[in-house]
Amino acid sequence: MKFNILILALLCSFSLAACKNNDLSTNNFDKIEIHEMISFSEQKPNTLQVISNQDDILTITDAVNRAKKMAGIVDIADPHYQLQLGKYNYYLWINPNNTATIMNVNDTNTIYRIYGAEKFINIIQQ
Secondary structure, rough: OHHHHHHHHHHHHHHHHHHOOOOOHOOOOOOOEEEEEEEEOOOOOOOEEEEEOHHHHHHHHHHHHHHHHHEOHHHHHHHHEEEEEEEEEEEEEEEEOOOEEEEEOOOOOEEEOOOOOHHHHHHHOO
């Protein structure tokens, strides 16, 4: 009986770990592509920005990793940007109070807030 409970607890732990926001810290990206957006489905033409500086890439991936999941139902305006980090894609909103909001394009029901994002925002808006 105790063995069954232990197995169940381990399965639950693995399931919860799989639901965690993408952990980008284990990925080494050569570049990050950023597009300005018109809407969720349309990129603004000729706005591709490619970030290849490793310090800037580290700043962006660290910011995404420390983003805090926000509770509630998502009803949000069109994104300002779309970030592509390897196989990971995020919509991005820049907020006026040095915060940013991100949403994984594959999970549009959940948003994450990045606090203290001044350096992150400066890199994005170069």
